[in-house]
Amino acid sequence: MTIPLRIGIAGLGTVGAGVVQLLAENRDLISRRAGRPIEIVAVNARDRAKGRGVDLSPYRWQDDAAAMAQADDIDVVVELIGGADGLAVALARKSLAAGKGFVTANKAMVAHHGAELATAAEKAGAALKYEAAVAGGIPVIKALGGGAAANEIVSLFGILNGTCNYILTEMETKGAPFADVLKDAQALGYAEADPTFDIDGIDAAHKLAILASLAFGTALDFDHVETRGIREIEKVDIERAAALGYRVRLVGEARLIDGRLVQRVHPVLVPLAHPLAKVTGSLNAVVADGNFVGRLTFEGAGAGAGPTASAVVADLIDIARGETAPAFGIPAASLKRVETGDHEDSIGRSYLRVAVADEPGVLADLTAILRDCGVSIASLIQRGEAGDDEVFIAIITHETKLSQTADAVRRMGALSSVLTPPMRLDILS
Amino acid sequence: MTIPLRIGIAGLGTVGAGVVQLLAENRDLISRRAGRPIEIVAVNARDRAKGRGVDLSPYRWQDDAAAMAQADDIDVVVELIGGADGLAVALARKSLAAGKGFVTANKAMVAHHGAELATAAEKAGAALKYEAAVAGGIPVIKALGGGAAANEIVSLFGILNGTCNYILTEMETKGAPFADVLKDAQALGYAEADPTFDIDGIDAAHKLAILASLAFGTALDFDHVETRGIREIEKVDIERAAALGYRVRLVGEARLIDGRLVQRVHPVLVPLAHPLAKVTGSLNAVVADGNFVGRLTFEGAGAGAGPTASAVVADLIDIARGETAPAFGIPAASLKRVETGDHEDSIGRSYLRVAVADEPGVLADLTAILRDCGVSIASLIQRGEAGDDEVFIAIITHETKLSQTADAVRRMGALSSVLTPPMRLDILS
Structure with missing residues (x-):
C-alpha cells in the first residue's frame, strides 16, 4: 500500500x-x-x-x-x-x-x-x-453519486456560477446597474475579460447538465439546457424584487417530469426564506430533493485555486484508495436517453416587469390581457421614476400554467404603450 | 458483478x-x-x-x-x-x-x-x-472522509441535534417557555419521553466526538466533550438575543488549538447572518473550514426514518462497490491521542444574563466587576418585566479571554443583589 x-x-x-x-x-x-x-x-x-x-x-x-x-x-x-x-x-x-x-x-x-x-x-x-x-470545492458530485445514492432525486437546483452571483449580489447591495458592476468585477478578477460564458449562463448550463445526468441517470444533454443569462437584469428588477420579498439569482434547475427532462439556467426570483436567497457573493450552492432523504443543501466556494484544487485532490485520493465507481454513478450504457420536457407546461408564479408610457388606460390594457390569458395577479407595484415619462409596472402572478403567462407577456409586448419588451422572471418555489 | x-x-x-x-x-x-x-x-x-x-x-x-x-x-x-x-x-x-x-x-x-x-x-x-x-441523512461522514479529504480541517461546528433545534426554534417563534415547548415536542414525537440524551446535549456530543476524530485524525475522545444542554435557556434569553441580533442554537464545536483538542456542545448565540442562524426546526447542519477549500456547509434532515435509512443504504452501496477506506479516514492505529485544550483559554465574546433585584447601585456593582476582570461591554439592555421585582440585565461583551469572563460571572453570582446564578452563553464567531 x-x-x-x-x-x-x-x-x-x-x-x-x-x-x-x-x-x-x-x-x-x-x-x-x-x-x-x-x-x-x-x-x-x-x-x-x-x-x-x-x-x-x-x-x-x-x-x-x-x-x-x-x-x-x-x-x-x-x-x-x-x-x-x-x-x-x-x-x-x-x-x-x-x-x-x-x-x-x-x-x-x-x-x-x-x-x-x-x-x-x-x-x-x-x-x-x-x-x-461542478461547484468548485463543494463535493457535490460525490454527494449525489455516493451520499445520496440510495435516493431517487426528484429535483435539483443550484447557484452554479459565482461570477453571476457576485454581480447580482453587488447590484442588490450597492444599487448599481449591471454594466458598472460587471466592469468592477472584471477589474477585481471576479469576471473574465470576455465574460460571455459566465454571464450568459453557459458555464452554469455545463454544470447543470452534468449534475442532471448524475442525479437522474439520464444521458448528458447539454444541448437541451434552456439557457438565459443575467445581462437583461436591471436595477429596477432587483429593487422591485426586494420590495416584494425576493432576491434575483441565476439558478440552474433540473427535474424529471413524467419521464421528460427539464433543464434550465435562468435568472429567477427567490423568496427571502429560501436557502438560495442566503447564498451571496461568489458562493455556490446545490440543493437536491431525494425521495427518502428529503432536501439536502450543500454550500461553499464555487471557484478559486484553493477550493478547486481541493476537489481535484479529493478525486486523486479516491483513485489512490481504489474507489472507481462509474463516472455518472451507473454504467454509461445504462444512462437513459429521455425526451426534453417543456418548462412552460408546468405551473408556477412569475414576476413581470413592464415599462410603459405614462398615459391613461395602460394599466387597464395590461390587466385585461392577463385576465384574457387566465393569469391572476398576486401583487402589483406601479411606480414611476421621478421626472421620467417611463413607468415601471412590476407584477407577481398567482400560480398559472406558464405558457399562459408567456402568452400574456407576448401580447403585452405588442401594445404601443409598452415601451420595451416586457421582462418575465419565474419565481423559484 | x-x-x-x-x-x-x-x-x-x-x-x-x-x-x-x-x-x-x-x-x-x-x-x-x-x-x-x-x-x-x-x-x-x-x-x-x-x-x-x-x-x-x-x-x-x-x-x-x-x-x-x-x-x-x-x-x-x-x-x-x-x-x-x-x-x-x-x-x-x-x-x-x-x-x-x-x-x-x-x-x-x-x-x-x-x-x-x-x-x-x-x-x-x-x-x-x-x-x-451523524446528522441523519446529510452525507457528512463521506464529505469529511472523502470530498474534503485533501484539507486540513481547521475547525468544525454544527447543529447536531434536531430535537434541541426544534425546541429552540419553537421558543423563538412562539415566545413560549422551554417546559411548554418540550411537552408539545414530546406529544408530537419530536422529543422522546425521556428527553435527557437530546436536551442535555449528550446525543450531540456523541456526534461531535465522531466528527472531530474523522476531521482531525485524532483518537475518539467523547469523555472530553464539554457538554451543556438547553434546559437552562429561558424565554428572556431568546428575546434578548433577538433584540441584540442573535439566535440561540445548541452548537457542537471542535477545534485543534496548538495541538490540543477542544470539543464543546453548548447553547450559543449565533449572529443572524451566520449560516447556522438560518437552520430552523429539526434540521441539522455541519460547517467545516478547510485550509484549501474554505468553508463548506451541509444542511438537511438530521433524523427520521427516511433520511436515516438513506444514509444506511448509502453505506451499503459503498460496500457493494468495494469502497472500504478506513472508518475514520486513516488507519485506526494512526489516530493521534492529543491533549484536551481549554475553551476558556481562547478569545471570544459572550452574552451574559443577570437577574437582579430592582434596587439602586446594582448596575454599578456589575459594571465594576466587569472592569476589574478586564471585560469590556459591547451592548447592554436593562429591562424589567412589568410588575416584577426582578430585572434582567443582558450584556454582550467585547472580545476577551473567556476565562476572564468566567471570573466576572463567578463574582457577579456572589453579589447579594444578583438573584439567580448569572447565565453566560458564548457568541459563535
Missing part, C-alpha cells in the same frame, strides 16, 4: 498551481488519508518560462501534454487545460485508452463528451473523475 | 423499517448504482409480532441477532438496535471478527467504541460504516 500514485498535471493556470501547492502543503495528511503518497511526476503547460508562484523544479517538464498519456511512470493524468474540445479531450481519450486514471476540472468537456469518456473509462477499467468541474 | 450483497438487519424500529422500505421501493435504482443488488436475507428485533408497516415475510426471521454474525449467507450486518453497549457492540465485535461488513446508525456505540471497532474492521479486512450515526 505504499506504492505511490504517480500523476501528471496538464495545465498550470491558477488551478494547476493550486493543485501543486496543495499536494506539497498537505502532503503527509494526504498520504495518510489516501493510504499512499500522491506524487507529481510530470507537469505541462504552454509556456514553461511563466512565473506561477510554485516550485516546479522537482517535476519533469513535459512539452507535449499528450505524452503523459503514454508515460510508463504516470498512473493518473490531471487535466486543467480547459476547453470543450481540442487538447483537453484529445488528452482524455488518449489517457483513458492507455488505461490511466483521468481527473479533470473541465466542465465544458464533461458536458459535451462525458458519456463518450465514461464509456472509454469503463472499457479500460480506468477511473474518470470530475468533482472540480 | 451481479452477485448480490446480502444483508441482515438487526433492529426494526423506525429506522429499521425505513431501511426495509427504502431497499424495496428504490430497488432497481440501488442495484444500478451499487453495481449489484442489495438483498435483505434476515431480519431481527425483540418482538416478532409487532406491526411495523412493512412486509417482512420475504426475509428470514432471526431470533438471535448475534447469529447473523455467523450466518454464511450474510455479507453485511446492519445494526439499528442502539445503545452504547450491550447487544449492539457485541454484534459489532462478532460481525467484524467474522469478516462481515458492519453498518450502523448508532452514534453512542461509535463514540464509545469506534476506535476498537475500526481496528477490528481493519484486522479483518471488513468495512465499518456509520454515515447514519
Whole structure:
C-alpha cells in the first residue's frame, strides 16, 4: 500500500498551481488519508518560462501534454487545460485508452463528451473523475453519486456560477446597474475579460447538465439546457424584487417530469426564506430533493485555486484508495436517453416587469390581457421614476400554467404603450 | 458483478423499517448504482409480532441477532438496535471478527467504541460504516472522509441535534417557555419521553466526538466533550438575543488549538447572518473550514426514518462497490491521542444574563466587576418585566479571554443583589 500514485498535471493556470501547492502543503495528511503518497511526476503547460508562484523544479517538464498519456511512470493524468474540445479531450481519450486514471476540472468537456469518456473509462477499467468541474470545492458530485445514492432525486437546483452571483449580489447591495458592476468585477478578477460564458449562463448550463445526468441517470444533454443569462437584469428588477420579498439569482434547475427532462439556467426570483436567497457573493450552492432523504443543501466556494484544487485532490485520493465507481454513478450504457420536457407546461408564479408610457388606460390594457390569458395577479407595484415619462409596472402572478403567462407577456409586448419588451422572471418555489 | 450483497438487519424500529422500505421501493435504482443488488436475507428485533408497516415475510426471521454474525449467507450486518453497549457492540465485535461488513446508525456505540471497532474492521479486512450515526441523512461522514479529504480541517461546528433545534426554534417563534415547548415536542414525537440524551446535549456530543476524530485524525475522545444542554435557556434569553441580533442554537464545536483538542456542545448565540442562524426546526447542519477549500456547509434532515435509512443504504452501496477506506479516514492505529485544550483559554465574546433585584447601585456593582476582570461591554439592555421585582440585565461583551469572563460571572453570582446564578452563553464567531 505504499506504492505511490504517480500523476501528471496538464495545465498550470491558477488551478494547476493550486493543485501543486496543495499536494506539497498537505502532503503527509494526504498520504495518510489516501493510504499512499500522491506524487507529481510530470507537469505541462504552454509556456514553461511563466512565473506561477510554485516550485516546479522537482517535476519533469513535459512539452507535449499528450505524452503523459503514454508515460510508463504516470498512473493518473490531471487535466486543467480547459476547453470543450481540442487538447483537453484529445488528452482524455488518449489517457483513458492507455488505461490511466483521468481527473479533470473541465466542465465544458464533461458536458459535451462525458458519456463518450465514461464509456472509454469503463472499457479500460480506468477511473474518470470530475468533482472540480461542478461547484468548485463543494463535493457535490460525490454527494449525489455516493451520499445520496440510495435516493431517487426528484429535483435539483443550484447557484452554479459565482461570477453571476457576485454581480447580482453587488447590484442588490450597492444599487448599481449591471454594466458598472460587471466592469468592477472584471477589474477585481471576479469576471473574465470576455465574460460571455459566465454571464450568459453557459458555464452554469455545463454544470447543470452534468449534475442532471448524475442525479437522474439520464444521458448528458447539454444541448437541451434552456439557457438565459443575467445581462437583461436591471436595477429596477432587483429593487422591485426586494420590495416584494425576493432576491434575483441565476439558478440552474433540473427535474424529471413524467419521464421528460427539464433543464434550465435562468435568472429567477427567490423568496427571502429560501436557502438560495442566503447564498451571496461568489458562493455556490446545490440543493437536491431525494425521495427518502428529503432536501439536502450543500454550500461553499464555487471557484478559486484553493477550493478547486481541493476537489481535484479529493478525486486523486479516491483513485489512490481504489474507489472507481462509474463516472455518472451507473454504467454509461445504462444512462437513459429521455425526451426534453417543456418548462412552460408546468405551473408556477412569475414576476413581470413592464415599462410603459405614462398615459391613461395602460394599466387597464395590461390587466385585461392577463385576465384574457387566465393569469391572476398576486401583487402589483406601479411606480414611476421621478421626472421620467417611463413607468415601471412590476407584477407577481398567482400560480398559472406558464405558457399562459408567456402568452400574456407576448401580447403585452405588442401594445404601443409598452415601451420595451416586457421582462418575465419565474419565481423559484 | 451481479452477485448480490446480502444483508441482515438487526433492529426494526423506525429506522429499521425505513431501511426495509427504502431497499424495496428504490430497488432497481440501488442495484444500478451499487453495481449489484442489495438483498435483505434476515431480519431481527425483540418482538416478532409487532406491526411495523412493512412486509417482512420475504426475509428470514432471526431470533438471535448475534447469529447473523455467523450466518454464511450474510455479507453485511446492519445494526439499528442502539445503545452504547450491550447487544449492539457485541454484534459489532462478532460481525467484524467474522469478516462481515458492519453498518450502523448508532452514534453512542461509535463514540464509545469506534476506535476498537475500526481496528477490528481493519484486522479483518471488513468495512465499518456509520454515515447514519451523524446528522441523519446529510452525507457528512463521506464529505469529511472523502470530498474534503485533501484539507486540513481547521475547525468544525454544527447543529447536531434536531430535537434541541426544534425546541429552540419553537421558543423563538412562539415566545413560549422551554417546559411548554418540550411537552408539545414530546406529544408530537419530536422529543422522546425521556428527553435527557437530546436536551442535555449528550446525543450531540456523541456526534461531535465522531466528527472531530474523522476531521482531525485524532483518537475518539467523547469523555472530553464539554457538554451543556438547553434546559437552562429561558424565554428572556431568546428575546434578548433577538433584540441584540442573535439566535440561540445548541452548537457542537471542535477545534485543534496548538495541538490540543477542544470539543464543546453548548447553547450559543449565533449572529443572524451566520449560516447556522438560518437552520430552523429539526434540521441539522455541519460547517467545516478547510485550509484549501474554505468553508463548506451541509444542511438537511438530521433524523427520521427516511433520511436515516438513506444514509444506511448509502453505506451499503459503498460496500457493494468495494469502497472500504478506513472508518475514520486513516488507519485506526494512526489516530493521534492529543491533549484536551481549554475553551476558556481562547478569545471570544459572550452574552451574559443577570437577574437582579430592582434596587439602586446594582448596575454599578456589575459594571465594576466587569472592569476589574478586564471585560469590556459591547451592548447592554436593562429591562424589567412589568410588575416584577426582578430585572434582567443582558450584556454582550467585547472580545476577551473567556476565562476572564468566567471570573466576572463567578463574582457577579456572589453579589447579594444578583438573584439567580448569572447565565453566560458564548457568541459563535
